[in-house]
Amino acid sequence: MGGSSLQLLLTFFLILLCMKPALGNYWGVGDANLGCKEHERRALIKIKEDLIDDYDHLSSWSTKEGKEDCCKWRGVHCNNQTGHVSHLNLSISDVEPLRGKLSPLLSELQYLTFLDVSYNDFNHTQIPKSIASLSNLRHLDFYHANFGRNIPFQLGNLSSLQHLDLGRNNFNEPENLEWLRPLSSLSFLCMSSVNLSKVNNWLHVVNQLPYLTVLLLHACSLPNIFPIPHVNSSTSLDVLNLSYNNLTLSSSALEWLFNSNITVVKLYLFDNQFQGLIPDAFSKIHSLELVDLDGNEFEGGIPKSFSGMCNLKTLSLSSNNLSEQLLGIFHNLTGCANHSIEELYLDNNHIMGSFPDLTTFSSLRVLLLSHNRLSGTIPESLGKQSNLEILYIGDNLFKGVISEAHFSKLTKLKLFQIYNNTLVVNFSSNWAPPFQLEQLYLVSCQLASGLPKWLQTQKSYYWLDLSNSTISDTLSNSYWIFPTHLHYINLSHNQINGHIPNLALESSFPFAIDLNSNKLEGEIPPFVFKGSHLDLSNNMFSKLALSLCEANNNSLKFLDLSNNHLSGEIPNCWMHFEGLKILKLANNHFHGKIPSSVGSLIKIETLDLGNNNFSGELPSTLKKCTKLIFLDLRNNSLSGPIPMWLGRSHPNLVVLFLRSNQFYGRMPSHLCHLTHLQILDLALNRITESIPRCLNNLTSLTDTKSPNVAINHSYELLSSRYVDQTIWMWKGREYFYRNILALVKGIDLSSNKLSEVIPEEIVMLDGLISLNLSRNLLTGKITSDIKLLRSLEVLDLSDNKLCGEIPSTLSLIDGLNSLNLRNNNLSGRIPTGPQLSTFNASSYEGNPNLCGFPLPKNCLGEETPQNPTVNPTVNGSSGDASMQDEKDGFITRGFYVSAAIGFVVGFWGVFGTLLLNRSWRLSYFKFLNNIRDRLYVIGGVTMARLQRQLQS
Numbered sequence: 001m002g003g004s005s006l007q008l009l010l011t012f013f014l015i016l017l018c019m020k021p022a023l024g025n026y027w028g029v030g031d032a033n034l035g036c037k038e039h040e041r042r043a044l045i046k047i048k049e050d051l052i053d054d055y056d057h058l059s060s061w062s063t064k065e066g067k068e069d070c071c072k073w074r075g076v077h078c079n080n081q082t083g084h085v086s087h088l089n090l091s092i093s094d095v096e097p098l099r100g101k102l103s104p105l106l107s108e109l110q111y112l113t114f115l116d117v118s119y120n121d122f123n124h125t126q127i128p129k130s131i132a133s134l135s136n137l138r139h140l141d142f143y144h145a146n147f148g149r150n151i152p153f154q155l156g157n158l159s160s161l162q163h164l165d166l167g168r169n170n171f172n173e174p175e176n177l178e179w180l181r182p183l184s185s186l187s188f189l190c191m192s193s194v195n196l197s198k199v200n201n202w203l204h205v206v207n208q209l210p211y212l213t214v215l216l217l218h219a220c221s222l223p224n225i226f227p228i229p230h231v232n233s234s235t236s237l238d239v240l241n242l243s244y245n246n247l248t249l250s251s252s253a254l255e256w257l258f259n260s261n262i263t264v265v266k267l268y269l270f271d272n273q274f275q276g277l278i279p280d281a282f283s284k285i286h287s288l289e290l291v292d293l294d295g296n297e298f299e300g301g302i303p304k305s306f307s308g309m310c311n312l313k314t315l316s317l318s319s320n321n322l323s324e325q326l327l328g329i330f331h332n333l334t335g336c337a338n339h340s341i342e343e344l345y346l347d348n349n350h351i352m353g354s355f356p357d358l359t360t361f362s363s364l365r366v367l368l369l370s371h372n373r374l375s376g377t378i379p380e381s382l383g384k385q386s387n388l389e390i391l392y393i394g395d396n397l398f399k400g401v402i403s404e405a406h407f408s409k410l411t412k413l414k415l416f417q418i419y420n421n422t423l424v425v426n427f428s429s430n431w432a433p434p435f436q437l438e439q440l441y442l443v444s445c446q447l448a449s450g451l452p453k454w455l456q457t458q459k460s461y462y463w464l465d466l467s468n469s470t471i472s473d474t475l476s477n478s479y480w481i482f483p484t485h486l487h488y489i490n491l492s493h494n495q496i497n498g499h500i501p502n503l504a505l506e507s508s509f510p511f512a513i514d515l516n517s518n519k520l521e522g523e524i525p526p527f528v529f530k531g532s533h534l535d536l537s538n539n540m541f542s543k544l545a546l547s548l549c550e551a552n553n554n555s556l557k558f559l560d561l562s563n564n565h566l567s568g569e570i571p572n573c574w575m576h577f578e579g580l581k582i583l584k585l586a587n588n589h590f591h592g593k594i595p596s597s598v599g600s601l602i603k604i605e606t607l608d609l610g611n612n613n614f615s616g617e618l619p620s621t622l623k624k625c626t627k628l629i630f631l632d633l634r635n636n637s638l639s640g641p642i643p644m645w646l647g648r649s650h651p652n653l654v655v656l657f658l659r660s661n662q663f664y665g666r667m668p669s670h671l672c673h674l675t676h677l678q679i680l681d682l683a684l685n686r687i688t689e690s691i692p693r694c695l696n697n698l699t700s701l702t703d704t705k706s707p708n709v710a711i712n713h714s715y716e717l718l719s720s721r722y723v724d725q726t727i728w729m730w731k732g733r734e735y736f737y738r739n740i741l742a743l744v745k746g747i748d749l750s751s752n753k754l755s756e757v758i759p760e761e762i763v764m765l766d767g768l769i770s771l772n773l774s775r776n777l778l779t780g781k782i783t784s785d786i787k788l789l790r791s792l793e794v795l796d797l798s799d800n801k802l803c804g805e806i807p808s809t810l811s812l813i814d815g816l817n818s819l820n821l822r823n824n825n826l827s828g829r830i831p832t833g834p835q836l837s838t839f840n841a842s843s844y845e846g847n848p849n850l851c852g853f854p855l856p857k858n859c860l861g862e863e864t865p866q867n868p869t870v871n872p873t874v875n876g877s878s879g880d881a882s883m884q885d886e887k888d889g890f891i892t893r894g895f896y897v898s899a900a901i902g903f904v905v906g907f908w909g910v911f912g913t914l915l916l917n918r919s920w921r922l923s924y925f926k927f928l929n930n931i932r933d934r935l936y937v938i939g940g941v942t943m944a945r946l947q948r949q950l951q952s
Helices: 002-018 020-027 038-049 104-108 129-133 153-157 202-207 252-259 280-284 304-308 326-331 380-384 453-457 526-530 546-550 596-600 620-624 669-673 693-697 709-719 760-764 784-788 808-812 881-888 893-916 918-951
Strands: 076-078 085-089 114-116 139-141 163-165 188-190 214-216 236-241 263-268 275-277 290-292 297-300 314-316 343-345 366-368 373-376 390-392 415-419 439-443 463-465 488-490 512-514 519-524 533-535 540-544 558-560 582-584 589-593 606-608 613-616 630-632 637-641 655-657 662-666 679-681 686-689 725-730 733-738 746-748 753-757 770-772 777-779 794-796 803-805 818-820 825-829 849-851
Touching (some): 038 104, 129 153, 252 280, 526 546, 693 760, 760 784, 784 808
Parallel strands (some): 114 139, 163 188, 214 236, 236 263, 263 290, 290 314, 314 343, 343 366, 366 390, 415 439, 439 463, 488 512, 512 533, 519 540, 533 558, 606 630, 613 637, 630 655, 662 686, 679 746, 686 753, 746 770, 770 794, 803 825
Antiparallel strands (some): 076 085, 725 733
């Protein structure tokens, strides 16, 4: 018995030894001593040499001792039995890509079955044709790798290929796709963003790929194809994406889809040009589980036939023009669809009506109804949707109260959003919700009980937005409001007071905190500086944490502490925050010198230190901040000459405020290198000598209609980042500009000691809107070429030593609505014109040799100064008596009789015709409507202009 057992055991071990290769291959454990093949290792090294690895992703690809085995290199996988390289994955990071080119020596890796180089930057180079020799390839991924030139048709030789992704590159427009036909094993094909507008047989080619289950042709400019190819009954697609192709309901792609026996499970048609009613034909594709029609122009509602789509789980109709009553939409889904549908996206439409009872839609997990015109109250039956996970109902016209009853059985709720409604959110302080939220948005609502204490029961939430919700509460003891694993918290625009509690958050995510526009005070604790975004502006904080410099956080990109009561010197530890792009410390009480470590902020784009009490010269280290777009140092006590490097080192600068400091010396000509500059404000300093003649090099101040790359670039620089807001002196008053700052173009050099003549080159800046050179020592004449400043709205040359006549060409600037020339040595007659006639005497006073309207001084040969564009009688002038008698002579009895006859004939001639002729009548009233609309617009613009003039 014992001998038999021993013999059986030995037999078992022999079997295991025989099965070792197979088991090793199955479990992924091969011969550890096998190693990679030498010629393949050399090929990989050559491949690496053609790549630019900025982030050392391929540091393990080395010939150094101990690293020779390429099978252990990052992204390389070898066959466990043969040792040949079988997988090569260079898709390492979409934010830290490899660059360079893809080596043709990939062909040396003949046993490759998997190649992924997606999310890299190959700088428009061509895909190596030699890849076509890799006959074992089954998976080939070039997605978003910045390849260019032609797609190599030799890829059609890869007969074993099952997965091919060429999406989001920069290929030339292909003429045909015939090379795809031999790829009969292909199951996945992505050519998204490849321009196929010239490929008139794309549908025929795709139709001949029998095993295709995923077809992604997003943004391909697909052409219409007729006749539509016949589709074999076995054709079945798990995923079909034809989005962003300008398709219409008459496109051949839809006819192919609707009139063939193809089956599709997931259908994406968003961002096309579909208009009108949603076709019933969608309901004929019984296999559909997901239909995405976002971003089209569908009208009405959902067809009744959709109620029979028993497999439908997701229906997305966001951002259309649906206008049906919400009750009708849900009614048309009532059938077998209401039992299957799990996700319904109806946000950003014009849907009206009240919130319906959804209890029959028992499977509903996601419901988006935000940005519509829904009204009424929210029914408490909503609380019965036990499967609901995501609910968006913001930006509607709902009213009433949201209470605990609305959430009674929402045990699976993870995301809830309400904003811009008049809803009152009223929960008791001891409420214990049945759910565990992940994200909560209660924005622009009315939170009756202050900070919601029930959040103490929520252990999973990481995203909280309670902004602008009339919260009046204290934060000092409300540490629980900050979730442990914080991603985002926004309590801005409330009435929250107290101190921020000093916490030790465990979040590994670069979190964002926005507490701006409250009544918070005291010291700013150090933990808040450990995120990526911090906005504490418009509060009453008085002290920075002493341990700020210990934060050492290069992930912090946005920091706004402006409009507080912070004082003292700024810590000199900005080298610990090298990732900062936005730094705003304006409107505080900081003093001392600007620390030299600010120069360590090499990524900074916005630096706003205005309205403090900084002193001394600008630190020379600031020239290292070469990415600056917005620099505001106004209203400080900075001194010294304006450094020349300011113009040389900041090529992207768009906004420069240095006003109200103590800068002296001449205005450096190097500022003319700032070709993107749109706002230059050096007012209220002690700048001397002449204005540089090179200001015409500020090309972004030229006319916005000209095809100037610099203009477009500076607009993008300013409007695409959080720098698009500031205060700008306009007509002698300060105005706050937000969202339209990129449209403001101005130069303010007022209140300095500039001398000599105004350079004529300044008239080349024909996009300039505001020019203020007042309160200087400028001499000479106003050039007649000032008419070239055709965009000018504000011109202030007052309090200088200008002489000569006011050029008549000034009247050719149609948009000029603020003019100040007072206190100069100007002489002669004030020119006339429709625009100049709107200015009063204050625009010209202090020039003793000026004469004519609107000044009381007559020019030689005039008796009474008059506005030449206005009838004297309208202005109250009595006029000449004989002229008055002559006018009265026209008003006789015959005049009244003629007027009466003319009125009767004219009125009935027009009105009678319109009364008898219907087509003329309709055309006439249409004409009147157009005139009314035009007058309304003109009136609105005129009123706005008058208000600006009155304010000035």
